[in-house]
């Protein structure tokens with residue numbers, strides 16, 4: 021069966037009622053500027069915001085800003101800013117159109133347009149999903165030029181800083197900057213980044229701007245041609261830019277919004293005064309396990325996260341990591357246990373319908389691992405303990421970073437520090453000591469200087485090199 025109608029305003033009334041958007045584009049005015057129009061935002065915060073507006077009203081339409089790619093903007097414009105979310109892995113595929121996008125912008129092509137959007141008095145929240153690597157401050161000439169008006173503000177800190185200054189000049193009122201990326205302490209971190217950027221511009225952080233922390237959670241893989249086909253069938257219209265997501269979704273938000281906020285609680289979000297227990301649990305349990313599956317599975321030559329979980333011994337290994345290491349270093353939120361949380365994570369990772377690729381999760385290891393694994397390692401060292409399982413996962417990343425699977429097939433290294441990794445590897449002997457020593461240098465010095473950690477990583481690296489990932493996992497407890 022093929023579908024011939026293209027998603028757009030005129031197609032909506034012919035869709036099954038359950039597939040129609042809860043809000044139609046143009047029905048509410050913009051209240052949020054969102055930086056990063058990727059799949060994750062469209063399947064997570066946009067869905068919550070649409071449901072919140074449908075339940076409780078408010079002008080909280082989202083102006084979606086694509087950082088680089090113009091293609092997504094063109095496609096969304098052709099569809100009257102509508103797209104669909106395909107929920108995969110439940111009893112049957114489900115798809116629904118989302119209509120909360122109230123405007124579109126392009127950071128690379130029109131940075132001053134983004135600054136103007138942030139300065140609009142109707143906007144009361146600037147949120148972002150720009151991935152871990154966008155939070156590096158590269159304090160170089162180009163960064164400074166973006167803040168002193170000598171170059172267009174294209175980086176995230178520059179857009180925010182220039183946007184806040186324009187907002188103050190326009191008397192546009194209080195604002196909340198809401199970081200929705202997977203970083204430990206994401207609120208304070210972005211506050212610090214903006215403060216530093218403003219200092220370069222010779223300004224101080226205005227006191228009517230808040231930076232609450234959030235924990236975001238939903239698995240949203242890259243959309244494949246198969247997902248597009250399935251989205252069209254489930255939706256009843258062709259969509260050039262659907263996103264695919266698992267049934268599970270969670271959002272925990274620190275409730276500090278000086279300019280107000282949508283009624284996200286009505287959409288199922290948890291509003292709280294302390295996100296830290298959620299954030300730490302998610303990064304150190306879910307995301308750490310995800311990275312472990314990605315590197316070990318990729319080394320074993322497996323394409324999907326769901327495949328990696330089927331490696332003999334893998335679920336046991338991950339449970340041991342959760343029980344022996346994560347559980348000792350996190351205090352979960354009330355009513356949640358690390359082992360119960362871990363079990364739901366394993367069920368979610370087994371969702372084969374998502375087609376989530378190991379190589380996608382494996383990207384940007386140098387930016388992700390500090391939040392996911394290194395905190396656990398440091399924390400256990402502070403307790404006088406050690407962390408053999410976390411060391412195995414770190415060793416797997418190092419094997420991965422060399423660029424070859426156990427079969428000898430090449431593996432792509434997609435990481436902002438790829439050049440430094442290659443240089444470090446080229447300068448070191450290709451032995452376990454050499455590789456581990458060279459790559460530990462990329463992380464904070466406390467790690468490289470810890471002999472216990474170094475020896476443990478070398479031991480696992482040696483096993484991975486000699487026997488491969490599958491055998492190392494299978495015999496991890498031997």
Ligand code: CS2
Nearest residue numbers: 236237238239307310380381
């Ligand atoms: C994944 C996350 O790509 C990755 O590194 O671990 O994107 C993960 O799917 C989400 O954090 C789930 O909420």
